[in-house]
Amino acid sequence: MSSPSHDAILQSAGRLFGERGYRAVTVRDVAADAGVSAALVMKLFLSKEKLYAAVQPDESLLAELEVPASELGRALVFRVLMRRERGVQEPWAMIPFAVLDSPDPEAARADIRERYVAAIAQLIGDTTPDRRFASTVTALMTGFGETVRTLDLFAGWNFDELVAHYGAIVQAQIDACTAAP
Incomplete structure (x- = not known):
């Protein structure tokens, strides 16, 4: 089950990766955009690569x-x-x-x-x-x-x-x- 923070992180990551690309976006960028800590992003997704994979086209x-x-x-x-x-x-x-x-x-x-x-x-x-x-x-x-x-x-x-x-x-x-x- 996802939380509001989880959903906000996915939404921010999807938009930021889509606008700037993988290399130009940091975990801190996603966290700031989602209004959460970078530590929470890492806790939920373990790495930038796994976060990127979570927002890929489906x-x-x-x-x-x-x-x-x-x-x-x-x-x-x-x-x-x-x-x-x-x-x-x-x-x-x-x-x-x-x-x-x-x-x-x-x-x-x-x-x-x-x-x-x-x-x-x-x-x-x-x-x-x-x-x-x-x-x-x-x-x-x-x-x-x-x-x-x-x-x-x-x-x-x-x-x-x-x-x-x-x-x-x-x-x-x-x-x-x-x-x-």
């Missing part, structure tokens, strides 16, 4: 999608935009940071790639040997999540129009997977 967000296959593209895009509106950490946008700033980038790359691509493959029914459709959907969503977070390229777009527009792009890959032999 593909479990895909398991919560309960929509028909014909609406998956829109649902994925809708969730990114809703997280942006609510000021919640964007898992898709965290993927590049999780790999590049990891203490072990190659291991992080392999782990995150496998978890996300496998989750998308299961979600869309991609059984191709190279999971090409799942890989493409993962790339589209990672790019979209990072673009929305960092560049704010779609700031002037109407929410529903953006869901329809970018959702259709993602959906095209999902539909291609369904149509593949």
Whole structure:
């Protein structure tokens, strides 16, 4: 069971690591931002590496999608935009940071790639040997999540129009997977 301090530490760590990267954030930075002592951060998470691991992107967000296959593209895009509106950490946008700033980038790359691509493959029914459709959907969503977070390229777009527009792009890959032999 988590405590308010535990949750505050995770929230602060997720935001700080996402903004600055692993190397630029200290345990003291996280503690100060969360309003707790550095000793408490260490007591709860044991090390900076374990704290970083605790806030990494989690593909479990895909398991919560309960929509028909014909609406998956829109649902994925809708969730990114809703997280942006609510000021919640964007898992898709965290993927590049999780790999590049990891203490072990190659291991992080392999782990995150496998978890996300496998989750998308299961979600869309991609059984191709190279999971090409799942890989493409993962790339589209990672790019979209990072673009929305960092560049704010779609700031002037109407929410529903953006869901329809970018959702259709993602959906095209999902539909291609369904149509593949």
